[in-house]
Amino acid sequence: MIALREKFKIPKKLKAIAALLLIIGILTILSGFFTKGLSTDNAVSAQFWGVLMYNTIFWTLICNASMFFVCFTTLAMGGWQASFRRVPEAISCMVPIFGVLTFLILFYVVAIDHNYHIYGWLNTDVVQHDEVLKGKQGFLNVKFYLIWTVLTLALWSLLGWRMRVLSSEADKGPLLGEKGKKYIWKNTVTASLFVVWFALTVGSTVPWFWMMSIDPHWYSSMYSWYTFASSFVSGLSLIALWVVYLKNNNYLELTNQEHLHDLGKFIFAFSIFWTYLWFAQFMLIWYANIPDEVVYFKHRMQGAYRGIFFLNLIINFVFPILLLMSNDSKRKYNWIAFMATFIILGHWMDFYQMVMGSLSKQEVSLSWFDFGVLAFFVGVMIYGVAFALTKKPLIAKYNPFLKESVIHHS
Amino acid sequence: MQVKYESQLREPLIYGKKTYHDLTEDIIRPIEAKPTRLWYIGFFVAVALLCFGIFSVYRDVTYGIGQWNLNKSVGWGWDITNFVWWVGIGHAGTLISAILLLFRQGWRTGVNRAAEAMTIFAVMCAGQFPVWHMGRVWMGFFVLPYINTRGPVWPNFNSPLLWDVFAISTYLTVSLLFWYSGLIPDMATVRDRAKTKFRKFFYGITSFGWTGSAKHWQRHEALSLVLAGLSTPLVLSVHTIVSFDFATSVVPGWHSTIFPPYFVAGAIFSGFAMVQTLMLVVRKVFALEDYITIGHIEAMNKVIILTGSIVGVAYCTELFIAYYSQNKYEQYYFGFSSGNLFSPYGWVFYSLMFCNVIAPQIFWFRKMRRNIYVTFFLSIIINCGMWFERFWIIVPALFRDYLPSSWSVYYAPTIWEIGFYLGTFGLFFTCFFLFAKYFPIIALFEVKHILKTTGESYKDQVTNIEEEAVEKFAQENLHHH
């Protein structure tokens, strides 16, 4: 009999790293608040709120992508991920926490901030003289924005919580025959509700609200799916990182290279999918060259953001396609961990340019502050996920597909 | 050797108490038996349709495409609609064989062969439309970029229409290779049990001398995996490029950045509907209910509800962005303030919404997903709906130009446009009937490969594994790594 180490104990080293990151993060945010947030120069204070905003949105979306991973593998009756399913579940525990942060920041930006740092459409003086913005008021208004944001975050958290509760059943006793079918059925129902809500939020409305409306005149019907792809591939990378971490600490006995290989394939495939959406959006706008639309890419490709624009493609497309193409590369724990870190950073930078590229068009504002805030969010994430991992056995012993996962061959 | 195990909670993919030899018998039987009367009737109807199509095309070449009702400002009508529709249908086969192979979905094996064949025939049909739309089809070679003495005159590599030439021909070639490389081992099976002279000759040649050597299987597996890996982005690229035909333009209703993935989702959606239509008939006619089970049908219905909903989200996104952009022309196309929704083509929009978005929602119910009649009926509805979608995209975007003086009269097809379309049905079904008669319609070696894991009678034998503690199971089976 193989002995399974069920309980995760947070290693001291991890705690120390998280604490360090948190301290750096909090100090950065505090000093940022005094040097930037309180600045009377609107461009500088916009930077403070913009950085907080894209970080919190990014981390909420990628943690929520973990729950999406759990749900769609449930719907597809996937067996292979059963051996490490507790990892994405634990990551998704961060959705309510980051969700609250997101809400607080967005609430400030939309309802309290009277300088309209982020969203030009809040400024009624401007809107009055702008026929286009006037026409958008049915959608772009504070009430709808806030209600929809609350609803979005609440339902993600609620349905995610429900999925995790259902998953605990697989710790209690064998799920054979009718019992197993019932377990699958209940999971399927909640997972499909989650996926539907996911499509109505990440797949459509939420990126329009949170990010696309920063450029209130600009529009692209691809925007939401693009945001989804970006957050999903980083979400997968985050799952892979935690799996590798646990594996290196001798947990997850039933997970091996075969599972890692498949995670690697997912990261590889969705990196290409992201590139596909990136290309489709860019190409159509570049090709048609309609002034309304090219404003988005003008300064990103030919202005101050030129470097970031191409770096974005290199990190998120060229590197994954070349460095994750061979089979061997997807089977090495540390290589996957390295690539995953890289890809998360790459997409973090993508979110940076999506938000900050619209707020500060003349110059790239990337600075100590961005990285400090990132440290804060990483610190919170490490603490939160590690804590969530201690709450439940790392392997749901009676998951009906666990044995398939054990003998899984990629 | 790896333990043959699959959770008993999964439905078996092969019903009955079957041995490897039974599979061979069941699947090869239609090839070795005389065709039924139904087959002959179907075949001749298909050939008749094909002849009508050929005649329509003959008229098209002789009199020019003026015999179609295309005119200012509707320059693309039925034939481009049909082109996109057929290409879309040609997407499910590769999706089933490639993407589901990569995702290791076992149910793919029951339907992949027929779906791949269907893909190839559908792409062949699709290719007809742009070719004959050229009018002076004898100049068709102008699209080929070879070093020439005409100036030199090069094709425009910046044009989506030329990308189409490359995309569709690559897609046809790669699908053919993929399909045929999978067929070779099965052709060898037919060959090795052939009794008639014709069969020995035909399958002797088409099986390429396959023996089933271990090394060959290893290479075969490597080949199919890489071809699957290549086909997956390829299948996306093909419909993406078809969508570029529209989206790179500045025509309201056509220029939308979501078009590429939305076209791809729509293509898979319509492709699966067509697979359902055909497989429901095939499993009945050839008595293959044990291999194409209700479980297979349910799985395909799940793909249909998924892709149908993606398409639904895309429709709503389009409508929303038309509102959100506050662009007058976009809004006109989508019928805000007496635009196309209230135009003579309004009914197309309502039909497509009903067929593609509302009707498939019935598949949220398990009972409906597993009902053959409902599935069949819906597959037809979706096929029609997806045709309406393409028509909606193409014609209403064109028929009212910026100047009311250049507004078109109501565009309706002539008999020759309809004839051409019917002709491609003839081509499609002629090919499909021949395929069903002379080729194994189920990938025999793949079904054999999964038999002992997912076969009904074999699954009954793993109860002891199912009840075993996972630690013990892992102990017994993990050391193989």
Next chain:
Amino acid sequence: MKKKKFVVLPFQEEAKLFDAVKMAKEDGYKIHDVYTPFPVHGLDKALGLKESSLHKAGFYYGLTGLSVAFFYIGWIFNFDWPHNYGGKPHFSFPAWIPIMFELTVLFSAVGMTYTFCWLCKIAPGVKKHHFHPRATDDLLVLVIECTAHTNAEEVESKFKKNGAIDTSIQYAEIGWWWGTYNDDTIPFTKDNSSIVVA
């Protein structure tokens, strides 16, 4: 081609085949090949076959396609016949990506399939010796080549005890030639009821 002597050992179950392969290797017999009606997972490893490098060939074919498309279009649009299309630059790279992608896939797929056929020596009209007609139906056929030290009868009886059925000793040409299948034996005309199929 010279004829060689083979012992043909068909099995009905994969487990038995794996045991037999292991046994044959341990006893030092020369395994000619194993013929199966479907790919048997792990058999290549058991036989000690090297991994196929077909996919690497595919990568290079793809690279060739990519370069051909890029340089050909680039040459035409920038050197041979620079042309203004809708005000786009001559070097309009984004617009070339679709064709570059398609040719990558086309070259890779076609090249790999040809290489596959070449390596396996298969083509329309090719004929090879078939050791057992049911190797494409339901039997997993292990073929041992007889060397000077091999006692064929002994091998046959030894493996029969370990589950081989319908065994035989054959003199056959290996390799391939152009030919037809007209004179082959018909596997299922004789009564096979004595063979128990598990």
